[in-house]
Amino acid sequence: MSDATSASRAARTLVEGLYDALAGGDRAAIEQALTADFIGRVTPGLPFGIGGEHVGAGAMIRDGWFTIGAHWRVRAEPSTFTATADGRLQVQGIYRGTGRESGTPFTTWFAHVWEFRDGLICGLTQITDATAFVGALESEGAAPLGLETMDLTVADGVATLCLARPDARNAIDQRLADEFLVAAVRIAGDTSVRAVLICGEGPDLTVGGDIGYFTGNAGDDLGATLRQMTVPFHLAFQVLAMLDAPIVTVAQGAVAGGGLGFVYAADIVVAAEDARFVTAFAAIGLSGDGGGTWHLPRRIGPARAARAYLLNEPIAAQQALDWGLVAEVVPAADARVRGVAIAQRLANGPTRAFAQMRALLRESWDRSLPEQLDAEIVGLVASASTEDARGAIDAFLNKQRPTFRGL
Incomplete structure (x- = not known):
């Protein structure tokens, strides 16, 4: 196993443990996962001072995560973990929760970009739809923000x-x-x-x-x-x-x-x-x-x-x-x-293969040629497991035009 693969797995294990600690409100476990100078960058627009930059692990716990917990019952449900060429970990998934006082449910997409140093988490950029959280504060809910511009x-x-x-x-x-x-x-x-x-x-x-x-x-x-x-x-x-x-x-x-x-x-x-x-x-x-x-x-x-x-x-x-x-x-x-x-x-094309292509092209600037060749193997194996790839190969063998469904 390469050093990069080992580091990626260790990072994922660390982040998954943090998600569990956050869901359980385990402050000691949260603190153990973070560097003292942790910096959290949270989606602008989240109320109660949550949105913005929190400098220091204590500030992020107090003014970020625990303030969220004071107003919403919410759990992050990660769906994809992607290691980047520069050592960060991108996590995408869904927030599911309710407003604590209103009981209004909400579901919204999120992306977390985690940064690491010396085996601990030193930074987070959190991106989500702040209007979903704001809407859940109302007893009747709130209509999604109308886009004017x-x-x-x-x-x-x-x-x-x-x-x-x-x-x-x-x-x-x-x-x-x-x-x-x-x-x-x-x-x-x-x-x-x-x-x-x-x-x-x-x-x-x-x-x-x-x-x-x-x-x-x-x-x-x-x-x-x-x-x-x-x-x-x-x-x-x-x-x-x-x-x-x-x-x-x-x-x-x-x-x-x-x-x-x-x-x-x-x-x-x-x-x-x-x-x-x-x-x-x-x-x-x-x-x-x-x-x-x-x-x-x-x-x-x-x-x-x-x-x-x-x-x-x-x-x-x-x-x-x-x-x-x-x-x-x-x-x-x-x-x-x-x-x-x-x-x-x-x-109408092979969406999952396109995703691999986009990532490979984007991250090639930060990799050596051997690293890029390894990344191409990973992407090729991932795209080969899709229904679109299997269907397209069958269509090719039968001299038919493939139909891609993005699966």
């Missing part, structure tokens, strides 16, 4: 997430950042979703951050406003990276600033001929968000990425295609239709 629909296996602030050119304000996280979590928790399409209403995908919102709400502390916005915005991108379902983004008109994150999140980008990609941050004296400083050098190379950031030069659609930022360029009138067609094709 975007539309989310699911049909025929495709989740379509459409930015819907066309009058503001789909600029990103606090509401859109918050709703993006809610939408991403809902997509992740919907087992019928087999592909995702991201697009925007109007002529632009997004012009990036809403400067009017910044100036109108920041006061003397612009940094605090930007932090409040970017935390849920970035958590949403983490959720999309964990999806089994492939993602298609339709880029048209302006695609700027942090809004470039919708391009980076996609496996396939369809660009309209009028698309213009621009980092935009240098023009307003900011350094950037949306994952661009990680993604852009990997997509177009470090020299081009540095030029795009420092000189703030727009990248035209054809140039983006030549550099590998997008997969294809089509007339503006055809871009949405083309994106829908690709998303539907992917939704």
Whole structure:
């Protein structure tokens, strides 16, 4: 057994023990699993001071987990454990619980990203739908949060997430950042979703951050406003990276600033001929968000990425295609239709194999070649156990077209 495999198993055992301790309210066992300087990052929007960052094991236990226990009876039911190339453990599953006073039941998807040091847990990023918890506080329950800045629909296996602030050119304000996280979590928790399409209403995908919102709400502390916005915005991108379902983004008109994150999140980008990609941050004296400083050098190379950031030069659609930022360029009138067609094709494909492909491609940057070859064997074995693989091989032998069900 390799050292990495042993470490992964030890990490899983440690985390499973912590879940049991949390369910039983065993404070001593919880403390034994954590480093003293443990940092917990909990979904923004959870009330009673739970959402946000808790520094120190005591703070996380007192102000995070035990405060949750004071208001809800809830248990985490993990379903998947995925070791990442950098030594973290991603756990996805379902929260099932009720409000303590209301008795209102709720169920919602979660993702936990656990970090380790010296055989203990030193960090957690927890992502879920805060509105499900808030709704369970009411005796009659609460309707799911209505999305005002975007539309989310699911049909025929495709989740379509459409930015819907066309009058503001789909600029990103606090509401859109918050709703993006809610939408991403809902997509992740919907087992019928087999592909995702991201697009925007109007002529632009997004012009990036809403400067009017910044100036109108920041006061003397612009940094605090930007932090409040970017935390849920970035958590949403983490959720999309964990999806089994492939993602298609339709880029048209302006695609700027942090809004470039919708391009980076996609496996396939369809660009309209009028698309213009621009980092935009240098023009307003900011350094950037949306994952661009990680993604852009990997997509177009470090020299081009540095030029795009420092000189703030727009990248035209054809140039983006030549550099590998997008997969294809089509007339503006055809871009949405083309994106829908690709998303539907992917939704009809081998979803579980796509999930392995996405993870392998994403994590290859953090692995050596021997490590990647080992990871490919693990992925191949996992996908070979699916009904889709067995059915497709039978269809091939019988000279028939396979039908994939995502199983």
